[in-house]
Amino acid sequence: DAGITQSPRHKVTETGTPVTLRCHQTENHRYMYWYRQDPGHGLRLIHYSYGVKDTDKGEVSDGYSVSRSKTEDFLLTLESATSSQTSVYFCAISVMTGNYGYTFGSGTRLTVV
Amino acid sequence: TQLLEQSPQFLSIQEGENLTVYCNSSSVFSSLQWYRQEPGEGPVLLVTVVTGGEVKKLKRLTFQFGDARKDSSLHITAAQPGDTGLYLCAGGAGSYQLTFGKGTKLSVIP
Numbered sequence A: 001d002a003g004i005t006q007s008p009r010h011k012v013t014e015t016g017t018p019v020t021l022r023c024h025q026t027e028n029h030r031y032m033y034w035y036r037q038d039p040g041h042g043l044r045l046i047h048y049s050y051g052v053k054d055t056d057k058g059e060v061s062d063g064y065s066v067s068r069s070k071t072e073d074f075l076l077t078l079e080s081a082t083s084s085q086t087s088v089y090f091c092a093i094s095v096m097t098g099n100y101g102y103t104f105g106s107g108t109r110l111t112v113v
Numbered sequence B: 001t002q003l004l005e006q007s008p009q010f011l012s013i014q015e016g017e018n019l020t021v022y023c024n025s026s027s028v029f030s031s032l033q034w035y036r037q038e039p040g041e042g043p044v045l046l047v048t049v050v051t052g053g054e055v056k057k058l059k060r061l062t063f064q065f066g067d068a069r070k071d072s073s074l075h076i077t078a079a080q081p082g083d084t085g086l087y088l089c090a091g092g093a094g095s096y097q098l099t100f101g102k103g104t105k106l107s108v109i110p
Helices: none
Strands: A004-007 A010-013 A019-025 A031-038 A042-051 A054-057 A064-070 A073-078 A087-094 A108-112 B005-007 B010-014 B019-024 B031-037 B044-049 B055-058 B061-065 B071-076 B085-092 B104-109
Touching: A004 A087, A010 A019, A019 A031, A019 A087, A019 A108, A031 A064, A031 A073, A042 A064, A042 A073, A054 A064, A073 A087, B005 B085, B010 B019, B019 B104, B031 B071, B044 B055, B044 B061, B071 B085
Parallel strands: A010 A108, B010 B104
Antiparallel strands: A004 A019, A019 A073, A031 A042, A031 A087, A042 A054, A064 A073, A087 A108, B005 B019, B019 B071, B031 B044, B031 B085, B055 B061, B061 B071, B085 B104
């Protein structure tokens, strides 16, 4: 059930270039999240959205920006990629936040060289 | 800041053995969720527990939420190679975002 898709699945980019990752959902869920997953750190929240044009920062938001112009799309932008942003990025959606389960996308593996 | 500590970090067992993984915190959560993640994929929700002392069973998997709602455990009976993966716990506290543990990486050897 591909209610949430991420693109691209893999990307290699050079330091200093801008990068945009896309998350698309067909579930009409209100909440959308961007996480990064790194060995030894687990899943860390970058940004989240609680509605169209309503976004807020997570615990590791420096160097990242997001936009949500439509319910179904949540974009994550690295304005100027750095090697420390090499990671696996996951998008997640939920009906509500807090006590409710998240549905995750399959992830984007980003390598900054 | 709410933290969730998972143990063990790594676990390698033979097929057919039983195992338990733990998720502990000094904070109270209103719900606790368990996810399983396979290589190259996103985490998949297994269960949500919301009541202190609650026990839920999903085939060979048994999930328990501690009475004080600060800890949880996942018990797998007769582990199979298909159980291999990264198991993540996540705590919910009302309107706040989920807090994730770092995970337990389970390998079940045929």
